Structures are given as structure tokens and as C-alpha cells.
Amino acid sequence: MNISTDNAKALLAAMPRKELAFLPTPLYRLDKLSDELGINLYIKRDDFTGSNLYGGNKTRKLEFLMGRALETGCEYVFTYGATQSNHAMQTAWAAAKSGLKPVLYLAAVVTPDMNDLKANLLLDKILGAEVHVVDLLEGEDFAAAEHRSFDMGAEHIKRLEADGHKCMDIPMGGANEYGSLGYINAMVELTEQMQAGSLHFDYLYHSTGSGGTLAGIAAGRKLLGLDFEIHSITAMEVGESYAKATAALANKSLGLLGPGQIAFAPEDFAVEEADFVIDQNHYAPGYEMPSEGGTEAIRMLAREEGIFVDPVYSGKALAGLIADARSGRIPKDSNVLFLHTGGSTAFFAEKEIIGTGLF
Numbered sequence: 265m266n267i268s269t270d271n272a273k274a275l276l277a278a279m280p281r282k283e284l285a286f287l288p289t290p291l292y293r294l295d296k297l298s299d300e301l302g303i304n305l306y307i308k309r310d311d312f313t314g315s316n317l318y319g320g321n322k323t324r325k326l327e328f329l330m331g332r333a334l335e336t337g338c339e340y341v342f343t344y345g346a347t348q349s350n351h352a353m354q355t356a357w358a359a360a361k362s363g364l365k366p367v368l369y370l371a372a373v374v375t376p377d378m379n380d381l382k383a384n385l386l387l388d389k390i391l392g393a394e395v396h397v398v399d400l401l402e403g404e405d406f407a408a409a410e411h412r413s414f415d416m417g418a419e420h421i422k423r424l425e426a427d428g429h430k431c432m433d434i435p436m437g438g439a440n441e442y443g444s445l446g447y448i449n450a451m452v453e454l455t456e457q458m459q460a461g462s463l464h465f466d467y468l469y470h471s472t473g474s475g476g477t478l479a480g481i482a483a484g485r486k487l488l489g490l491d492f493e494i495h496s497i498t499a500m501e502v503g504e505s506y507a508k509a510t511a512a513l514a515n516k517s518l519g520l521l522g523p524g525q526i527a528f529a530p531e532d533f534a535v536e537e538a539d540f541v542i543d544q545n546h547y548a549p550g551y552e553m554p555s556e557g558g559t560e561a562i563r564m565l566a567r568e569e570g571i572f573v574d575p576v577y578s579g580k581a582l583a584g585l586i587a588d589a590r591s592g593r594i595p596k597d598s599n600v601l602f603l604h605t606g607g608s609t610a611f612f613a614e615k616e617i618i619g620t621g622l623f
């Protein structure tokens with residue numbers, strides 16, 4: 265079962281949205297890499313969503329997150345991530361464009377030099393965000409520091425709301441049901457591009473972190489009756505409940521659609537764990553730590569196609585795609601879509617994130 269792109273658009277049109285992104289993003293074939301890998305490889309350039317060079321997948325989510333913030337009368341938006349978070353930077357950007365005040369609580373995987381700000385942290389400051397760097401305590405790991413940053417943000421929101429200021433608390437990665445609407449919308453856009461170009465994809469490869477993008481992709485795929493396998497390469501270790509939690513998020517997002525619109529029952533399109541392939545084989549040695557495969561993928565795409573993928577997310581996802589094409593897990597002549605989720609500002613971040621293998 266599926267609904268038409270027109271009906272999907274009608275459902276999405278009823279959701280509060282602040283238009284921020286340049287859409288549709290380009291979709292085209294990578295001829296040289298296709299030849300080299302023996303597959304039909306296409307790329308969708310979601311690194312081009314922004315009104316500057318630094319867009320990415322979060323910008324699509326932020327259209328619906330900012331729509332919600334404006335609809336509910338917020339004055340501040342809070343969010344979280346690592347100090348070089350693409351999501352935090354795009355949130356600061358989206359908030360600025362929406363007339364909202366961004367507050368960021370950023371956990372430091374790599375301790376930044378506050379007198380020599382780099383990449384996204386520098387952009388956050390230029391954009392006027394209120395930035396709180398949360399350094400790791402003695403013996404504390406990144407996940408624990410992140411949780412501490414959520415608590416600090418919640419406390420801060422409590423203080424502001426006590427003074428009558430309304431705040432929206434956006435989770436890491438923009439991963440809630442409003443954010444994922446952005447990728448349901450992206451699947452409508454993709455379907456139209458596939459129809460216009462007479463394209464059919466067997467696989468969609470992409471990088472996954474918070475799971476918000478994946479939830480939207482999976483929901484949109486179900487809604488529109490697309491039949492590609494979604495292959496998600498993690499940028500970090502994720503727990504056993506990841507697929508389950510991501511399916512739940514997808515279904516929550518679908519559940520927002522419908523009331524008062526065309527006849528539509530979200531439960532007919534329920535996303536299940538079986539809709540996902542979660543691949544944890546390419547993030548090592550760790551989040552924000554360069555890998556050999558990622559480094560090779562970055563150089564290959566730059567030198568053959570003139571496109572940059574980043575070392576933290578999209579480079580490692582491309583490494584997974586290349587490995588699967590070489591091993592035959594992706595059969596010869598398959599039609600494969602690589603979703604470029606952005607992140608190239610990482611090239612201008614701290615040297616620990618980039619490594620030395622790129623030059």
C-alpha cells in the first residue's frame with residue numbers, strides 16, 4: 265500500500281514549517297565511481313540544503329522544528345551535541361533566520377581552544393549563539409558528559425521559563441517526530457526525482473547518528489511504497505535498541521500526519537525494525553576519530569568526482585558503501601543512491617578529527 269506524492273504533500277502541508285532549505289537538492293549519477301565499483305551509483309546532495317556552504321541533513325529537520333517553535337510562541341531554542349556538532353551549527357543558523365535565540369550546550373570530545381575557534385564552533389559564535397562548552401570531567405566518557413549537558417540545558421530552560429520566556433528544547437541531532445518530518449518530505453522529493461528521471465534504486469546508503477534522518481527516510485519509504493533497502497552506517501557505537509527506538513520515532517512522526525486531511529491511517533504504514541539495516545562496521549576507532557576506510561573514501565570521491573565528504577559521518581558511510589560494492593554485498597550493476605548528509609566543515613576543525621592521512 266502507498267499514497268501518491270500529491271497526497272503526501274497535502275499531509276505535510278498541514279504541518280507548521282519555516283522554509284529554510286534550498287530544495288530540491290541535486291540528484292545525479294557519479295560516472296567515474298560507478299565504473300570503478302561496477303554499480304550504478306547516484307548521489308543526492310543534501311549537503312546543499314543551506315543558504316550558505318554549510319548545509320546538511322539537519323536543515324531539512326529544522327524547517328519543521330522551527331515551524332513548531334514559531335507556532336508555539338517560543339523565544340529561545342536550546343540544543344545539544346559535540347563542540348563541532350553540525351546539528352548545533354545548523355540550529356544556530358535556522359534560529360537566526362527565524363528570529364529565535366539559539367542556546368547551545370556542547371560536550372567537548374576534543375577540548376576547543378577558545379582563543380582559536382574553528383569550524384562549526386566558530387560559525388556558532390558568528391551566528392550569535394549562546395555557547396556553553398561542557399568539558400569532560402576526570403574519568404567521564406562522552407555519553408555521560410552529554411547527559412550532563414542535557415541536564416544543564418533543562419535547568420537553564422527552567423530559569424528562563426520562570427521569568428516568562430518560552431523555550432523549545434531540541435534533542436541532539438534534532439531527532440524528534442517534528443524533525444523527522446523533514447526526511448519524509450525528502451522522500452517525497454526523491455520520489456518525484458525518480459519519476460522524472462525514470463530511476464529506481466535498489467539501495468539507499470547514508471550515515472546515521474541520532475537516527476532522526478533514518479526515521480524520516482523509513483517513514484517516507486513506507487508511505488510512498490518505495491522498495492529500496494535502507495543501509496545505515498553508524499558514526500558511533502549504537503545500542504541494541506537503536507532499530508526499535510528509530511522505528512518508534514518514525515511511527516511517531518507518521519502519527520503527526522493526517523487529522524483533518526485526506527483519508528489516511530498512519531498505522532497502515534507502520535515502520536518496523538525489519539525495515540532497517542544498521543551497519544556498525546565503519547565507525548571505528550570512534551566518533552570524531554578518523555578511520556582508514558573513511559580517509560580512502562574522502563580522497564576517492566574528491567579526486568574522481570570533485571565532491572567532499574567529511575571524516576565524521578559521510579566519509580565513513582561512503583567507506584561502507586565502497587566496502588559492500590567490493591565484497592559483492594551490493595550485487596554488480598545494482599542501482600545505489602548515496603545520500604550526502606553534509607558535514608564538510610569538519611575539514612576545518614581540530615586536527616584530531618581530521619587525522620593526517622588526507623594529505
Ligand SMILES: *Cc1c(COP(=O)(O)O)cnc(C)c1O
Nearest residue numbers: 350437473474475477577605607
Ligand atoms: C547529524 C549528521 C548525520 C546523522 O544524522 P542523524 O539524523 O543524526 O542520524 C549524518 N551526517 C552528517 C554530516 C551529520 O551532521
